[in-house]
Amino acid sequence: MGVGMKNRIYIVGIGPGREEMMTGEALHALEEADMIVGYTTYLRLLGERFRAKEQISTPMRREEERCRICFEEAEKGKTVALVCSGDAGIYGMASLMFEIGRAYPQTELFVVAGVTAASSGAAVLGAPLGHDFCAVSLSDLLTPWETIERRLLAAVEGDFVIVLYNPSSHKRKDYLKKACGILLRGMEESRACGYVENIGREGTRAEVCTLGELQDREVNMFTTVFIGNAASEIIDGRLVTKRGYRHGGETVI
Ligand code: SAH
Secondary structure (H helix, E strand, O other), X not given: OOXXXXXXXXXXEOEXXXXXXXXXXXXXXXXXXXXXXXXXXXXXXXXXXXXXOEXXXXXXXXHHHHHHHHHHHHHOOOOEEEEEOEOOOOOOOHHHHHHHHOOXXXXXXXXXXOXXXXXXXXXXXXXXXXXXXXXXXXOOOOOOHHHHHHHHHHHHHOOOEEEEEOOXXXXXXXXXXXXXXXXXXXXXXXXXXXXXXXXXXXXXXXXEEEHHHHOOOOOOOOEEEEEOOOOEEEEOOEEEEOOOOEEOOEEOO
16 A cells, blocks of 8 residues: 555445445445445345455444454455445444544545435335435434434424334334324324335335324334325325425415
């Protein structure tokens, strides 16, 4: 490596699953990398194309270890790509990499944007994000439940469309029900909602329903949930948030 040249790590969002849903920039970064690091499932999603590259897979929950491996490999002079699903900066590893990166000033980080589940799931459902929206993760592994509850109530107050990430896990089977209970304090039961399981992967399944119905639906950890705002509607089976355009002589809002 030349004098003053820094080691490089790409933090790459690979989108929800299939290669067509990855950006050209992400593919390019993976092509350029000497080594690809990631959670086993994501490496599997990359398929045959990058098999020839050196790969290190790490189990879930060992995020810090995964980050340190990247820096240690980069210090050997390798260009490393750390892969995350969706966008690496959205409930992904990018922020932790910057925190840990303070100890590795010789390494420069490049974040490569990916298609996040809010965006890919919205496309499957129709157009639920046509107006102001927010994302809330229901995982209380790193965030106290009181904070999650406060954010949900603030989103109701602001009439945001809400995208729920991490709506369920083995240990948190009833979290979606709990969240719906909180939302129902300020929203009507007939509020239009939807959810998508396995976006961009085998077994994609989308459903639209009301908030009242959503309360009793079982979803898994590969599901993203959408709660409409006051202007959301189900049109021909698709979840749509109207923007307020006037058409046909009437005000649609
Ligand atoms: N960085 C990811 C989010 C990771 S948090 C992104 O930007 O999309 C994990 C949560 O993301 C899951 O619990 C689920 O709510 C959502 N998610 C990620 N990939 C998904 C997929 N293929 N299908 C449905 N939901 C997905």
